[in-house]
Amino acid sequence: MIASLIAALLISLTIGILLTFLFLPSLKGGTAGPAFRFFAGGGLGIGVTSCLYFVCLLNGLTRYLPAIDLGVCLFLGMLCFILFRRPAAIAEHPLPEAGKRSRFPILLAAIFSVELVASLVSFIFAFLKEPHGKWDAWLIWNMHARFLFRGGDHWRDAFASGLDWSHWDYPLLLPLSIARGWQYMGSESLPVPAIMAFVFTFLTLGLLLSALFLLRGRSQGYLAAMILLGTPFFIVLGAAQFADVPLAFFILTTFVLLHLHARSPGNRPGALILAGLAAGICAWTKNEGLLFLVIVTGSLFCTTVHVGGWRSALKRTVGFLAGALPILLIVIYFKSQLSPANDLMAGFGPASAAAKLTDLGRYAEIAKAFFITGISFTQGLIDVRVGMRLNPGAVNILLLIVYLFLAGVRIDRRDRISLFQSTAVLVLMLIGYFFIYVLTPLDLGYHLATSLNRVLFQLWPSVIFLCFMIAGSPEMSPADGPGPAPVAPGKRSTGANKTRKPKEPK
Amino acid sequence: MPPTHTTYRQKASIILLVVLSGYAVLNLLWQGVRSYPELPQTDPVTIHETRIAQLLPLLPASGAVGYVTTVENERIFAGEKTFINVEFLAQYVLTQYTLVPRIVHNRPDLPLVIGNFIDGPPAPGFLEQNGLAPLKDFGDGLVLYRREPKP
Numbered sequence: 136m137i138a139s140l141i142a143a144l145l146i147s148l149t150i151g152i153l154l155t156f157l158f159l160p161s162l163k164g165g166t167a168g169p170a171f172r173f174f175a176g177g178g179l180g181i182g183v184t185s186c187l188y189f190v191c192l193l194n195g196l197t198r199y200l201p202a203i204d205l206g207v208c209l210f211l212g213m214l215c216f217i218l219f220r221r222p223a224a225i226a227e228h229p230l231p232e233a234g235k236r237s238r239f240p241i242l243l244a245a246i247f248s249v250e251l252v253a254s255l256v257s258f259i260f261a262f263l264k265e266p267h268g269k270w271d272a273w274l275i276w277n278m279h280a281r282f283l284f285r286g287g288d289h290w291r292d293a294f295a296s297g298l299d300w301s302h303w304d305y306p307l308l309l310p311l312s313i314a315r316g317w318q319y320m321g322s323e324s325l326p327v328p329a330i331m332a333f334v335f336t337f338l339t340l341g342l343l344l345s346a347l348f349l350l351r352g353r354s355q356g357y358l359a360a361m362i363l364l365g366t367p368f369f370i371v372l373g374a375a376q377f378a379d380v381p382l383a384f385f386i387l388t389t390f391v392l393l394h395l396h397a398r399s400p401g402n403r404p405g406a407l408i409l410a411g412l413a414a415g416i417c418a419w420t421k422n423e424g425l426l427f428l429v430i431v432t433g434s435l436f437c438t439t440v441h442v443g444g445w446r447s448a449l450k451r452t453v454g455f456l457a458g459a460l461p462i463l464l465i466v467i468y469f470k471s472q473l474s475p476a477n478d479l480m481a482g483f484g485p486a487s488a489a490a491k492l493t494d495l496g497r498y499a500e501i502a503k504a505f506f507i508t509g510i511s512f513t514q515g516l517i518d519v520r521v522g523m524r525l526n527p528g529a530v531n532i533l534l535l536i537v538y539l540f541l542a543g544v545r546i547d548r549r550d551r552i553s554l555f556q557s558t559a560v561l562v563l564m565l566i567g568y569f570f571i572y573v574l575t576p577l578d579l580g581y582h583l584a585t586s587l588n589r590v591l592f593q594l595w596p597s598v599i600f601l602c603f604m605i606a607g608s609p610e611m612s613p614a615d616g617p618g619p620a621p622v623a624p625g626k627r628s629t630g631a632n633k634t635r636k637p638k639e640p641k
Numbered sequence: 642m643p644p645t646h647t648t649y650r651q652k653a654s655i656i657l658l659v660v661l662s663g664y665a666v667l668n669l670l671w672q673g674v675r676s677y678p679e680l681p682q683t684d685p686v687t688i689h690e691t692r693i694a695q696l697l698p699l700l701p702a703s704g705a706v707g708y709v710t711t712v713e714n715e716r717i718f719a720g721e722k723t724f725i726n727v728e729f730l731a732q733y734v735l736t737q738y739t740l741v742p743r744i745v746h747n748r749p750d751l752p753l754v755i756g757n758f759i760d761g762p763p764a765p766g767f768l769e770q771n772g773l774a775p776l777k778d779f780g781d782g783l784v785l786y787r788r789e790p791k792p
Contacts, residue, residue, distance in 0.1 A: 192759075246659055250663060250666045253670040254666055257673045260673030260676070261673065264680055264684065265684055267686040270731075273734065273738045274738075277738070281742070282741050286741075286742040287742075289703060289742065290742075292703075293742070296735065297744075297746065354655075361662040364662060364666050365663070365666050367668075367669045371669075511661060527659040529662070529664050529665040530661055530662055530665045534657075534658065534661055538657065538658055540654075541657070542655075544650070544681070607651060
């Protein structure tokens with residue numbers, strides 16, 4: 136049985152890795168390139184295979200699922216084989232190889248390894264304490280997985296069951312991924328949801344590490360990964376078996392791929408299409424992912440209009456949406472044909488919206504909650520009976536600010552637009568979340584207490600990634616030339632401080 | 642690769658980050674180690690599942706069943722919204738979680754109704770009022786009822 140589960144995960148992983156080979160054929164960077172393919176591809180593969188499983192469910196083909204998965208795997212493998220037989224396709228503009236290792240990253244690697252082992256043990260303790268996960272795991276995600284798997288031909292019934300408290304409008308990536316594992320095994324097994332939670336938790340960590348290895352250098356990768364491991368909520372939420380860590384993973388994947396696209400000479404569209412795919416999978420993971428997809432598309436379009444004009448903006452946005460489209464079609468089908476109305480949309484009318492929008496007390500309450508939770512969310516789930524309390528802990532947003540102040544800011548010229556784009560997306564996401572709370576039909580205090588720390592966490596790995604994309608590095612990035620001195624915080628990098636890079640063909 | 646140029650501020654930033662993240666990681670590990678001996682042999686969800694699973698042989702493979710508990714059905718969700726008592730909601734949700742793919746409705750007006758009285762019996766007259774006659778008592782507050790049509 137365990138061999139079947141491993142096969143299910145390996146097929147997902149292979150599909151994802153093959154997709155990265157198809158769309159990022161020239162990605163190099165020493166060990167960082169394959170590592171990035173493994174971590175980003177692993178998650179994307181799980182997203183794609185969950186969609187395949189959904190299509191099989193719709194068409195009553197679940198018994199052929201392994202054969203269909205394998206067929207897709209072989210098809211992508213053949214495409215890769217054909218593509219890689221053409222030498223020109225693989226030799227174009229690789230990212231530079233990592234330089235010779237110095238002692239400093241090795242020291243950081245040793246410390247990181249200790250933290251990684253400690254976090255693995257903490258994850259296992261959390262699993263032993265709550266093998267079914269925390270509240271939302273068995274109220275929503277694992278419950279949905281059970282309905283999809285146990286329901287047989289009647290799996291649709293649950294969506295019209297009237298069990299609104301289980302949020303049947305929530306997208307199905309996580310429940311389908313769990314049910315897919317059971318489908319391969321032929322029966323239900325308690326550890327599968329926990330294994331999926333473990334996979335996404337450590338894919339997120341690995342993606343952050345490998346992406347910064349590629350784009351900024353080993354030290355930055357290790358330091359960023361240490362911040363994430365030092366976030367207790369990361370392990371707690373991962374082991375809780377919620378969908379927030381998978382969503383955080385796909386948001387991070389989108390940002391990393393947009394940065395890779397910006398670094399790609401000639402702006403080849405492969406990374407952009409994969410970024411679109413990742414953003415589409417965000418919408419297939421949680422409803423917040425829909426907001427992310429809209430915002431990231433708008434941000435991509437607007438920044439490209441500003442920098443390169445309408446034509447370039449349209450071209451890039453179409454490329455991005457081409458990646459998102461297959462997943463988006465599935466989300467649209469799910470939302471229009473299966474899902475009941477969202478609890479936040481139910482009872483939504485212009486009169487009540489206007490009343491809430493003009494209620495200044497709501498703004499003050501939400502702003503206070505954003506402030507307290509913004510500093511405290513890294514410390515774990517709050518006790519809703521006690522309410523929100525300031526609990527910064529050792530690792531929080533303030534640590535990142537202090538780190539940036541001390542380490543200085545050094546921005547690679549090639550990253551400026553993608554950094555602006557990503558920061559704009561994060562800010563707009565926060566504004567979006569803020570207004571969702573303003574308009575919520577639920578009791579405001581209840582809604583804030585039960586969700587704000589999780590929605591802030593969804594952005595946290597991306598915030599860490601962006602912080603280390605701009606932080607002054609103690610070593611040279613493999614992609615950098617001779618390095619400029621760090622710029623004092625608050626000052627913009629001048630022309631003299633620009634990182635040198637070879638001229639790019641227009 | 643050019644020689645590494647690390648300023649004192651950069652060194653301080655790295656030391657700060659390594660120390661604080663290391664402290665946070667080890668603190669979480671210590672909490673896990675400390676709580677490990679106190680962990681029950683079986684977690685509460687599995688205990689509840691085992692208890693509710695006794696109903697399975699008497700329930701249809703699919704379809705809907707009703708649910709009653711110590712408090713009135715309306716109060717199950719009200720208690721959770723105000724954080725006063727989430728226990729009744731947890732018991733109801735875990736009953737549904739165990740009995741998937743059957744649908745467990747939070748109301749007593751169905752032909753088969755599950756009585757989950759782990760926190761004590763319902764208000765006097767509640768069962769009679771809803772025409773619920775016991776089909777099987779599993780002990781430990783778990784009863785399966787058949788709803789008899791009112792004369």
